[in-house]
Amino acid sequence: xxxxTQTPRHLVMGMTNKKSLKxxxxxxxxxxxxxxxxxxxxxxxxxxxxxxxxxxxxxxPSRFSPECPNSSHLFLHLHTLQPEDSALYLCASSQSxxxxxxxxxxxxxxxx
Amino acid sequence: xxxxxxxxGPVTLSExxxxxxxxxxxxxxxxxxxxxxxxxxxxxxxxxKATKADDKGSNKGFEATYRKETTSFHLExxxxxxxxxxxxxxxxxSQAGTALIFGKGTTLSVSS
Numbered sequence: 270x271x272x273x274t275q276t277p278r279h280l281v282m283g284m285t286n287k288k289s290l291k292x293x294x295x296x297x298x299x300x301x302x303x304x305x306x307x308x309x310x311x312x313x314x315x316x317x318x319x320x321x322x323x324x325x326x327x328x329x330p331s332r333f334s335p336e337c338p339n340s341s342h343l344f345l346h347l348h349t350l351q352p353e354d355s356a357l358y359l360c361a362s363s364q365s366x367x368x369x370x371x372x373x374x375x376x377x378x379x380x381x
Numbered sequence: 382x383x384x385x386x387x388x389x390g391p392v393t394l395s396e397x398x399x400x401x402x403x404x405x406x407x408x409x410x411x412x413x414x415x416x417x418x419x420x421x422x423x424x425x426x427x428x429x430k431a432t433k434a435d436d437k438g439s440n441k442g443f444e445a446t447y448r449k450e451t452t453s454f455h456l457e458x459x460x461x462x463x464x465x466x467x468x469x470x471x472x473x474x475s476q477a478g479t480a481l482i483f484g485k486g487t488t489l490s491v492s493s
Contacts, residue, residue, distance in 0.1 A: 273424075302480060312470070312483045325479050359424050367474035369415060370481055372424035 271295055275360050275373035283381055284350055290376045292343040292360030300366045301343040303335060306357040306375070318343060319366050350380045382476040383408040387469075387484035394461055394491050402456040402487045404445075404471035414438075414447055414454040415481065417470040425470060428456075461491045 273294045282288050294301065303315040317325035318337040332354075334346040343360055357377050361370040388403040406414065413432045417425040429438035431447035431454065438445050443458045456469060471484040 275424075311485045314480050317480050319479075361425075366480065367412075367478035369413070369427055369430055370425075371427065372417075374422075374424045 273360060273362055273371050273373035275358075275376050277376060278374065279377045279379075281379045281381060282347070282350065284352070286350075287346070287348040289347065290345040290358055290360075290378075292345075292373055294341055294343075294360075294362035294371070294373075296362055296371060298362040298364050298371070299340055300363045300368075301337060301340075302361040302363075302370065303343065303345055304359040304361065306359055307355075312359075315345075317366065324366065347378075350378075352380050354378065355380045383412065383473055383482055385471050385473055385482055385484045387471045387487055390468075390486070390488040392487060392489045394489070396463055396491055396493050397460045398491075400456070400458040400461045400465075400489065402469050402471075402489070404454045404456065404484060406452050406454065406471075406473055408452075408473055409476055411447075411449060412474045414445070415472040416443070416445055416454070416456050417472060417483070419468045419470065419486070421467070428469070461489070463491050463493050465489060466491045 276291045300319045305313040315329045316335045321337045336344040357375045359375045360373045363370045384407045415430045416428040418428045419425045429440040431438040434449040436447045445456045468486045472481045
């Protein structure tokens with residue numbers, strides 16, 4: 270595998286389910302990010318991790334819980350989501366914060 | 382803080398037409414500037430970048446020049462192809478340097 274991978278690519282979940290999104294980067298980068306991309310809305314930065322420490326959390330509801338166990342992996346744990354959380358969730362990594370970012374293909378999440 | 386504004390879309394062109402997508406920025410100092418492209422069903426890809434004033438970034442026939450006098454970084458291509466149909470994002474680092482700030486995106490549709 271090369272670049273940034275995300276699994277699953279598509280996910281349908283009910284509002285009472287618990288699921289996790291996984292992101293893995295094979296670039297040797299030190300920073301990782303979660304973004305939310307909704308139709309007709311700008312890209313929303315959710316979380317920033319640098320050297321496995323969370324450095325930014327942009328007022329994201331607690332039903333989204335990130336985890337960064339090491340510099341190559343990033344998870345987004347989901348529970349009791351709402352239909353308005355349906356979106357494309359993008360993971361990205363960069364050599365360091367503020368540098369050019371490399372994105373994964375995204376996970377298309379649908380909350381029913 | 383730093384911010385970026387790009388022209389509203391959609392932009393609709395015929396094949397071989399000239400393309401310009403406007404991007405202006407507000408920033409402290411002279412940060413790097415980026416253009417990203419998102420093809421349907423995919424994540425964002427770095428298209429080109431410029432790291433200092435008067436630099437020209439180029440890739441795949443696209444160009445953008447970092448102009449500090451006009452605080453602009455307009456994307457241009459001399460002859461677009463159907464395969465260029467995508468959403469284009471202008472970006473720059475946040476003032477805190479923790480992540481990139483993206484414009485709202487401009488949708489380009491090229492017909493044959």
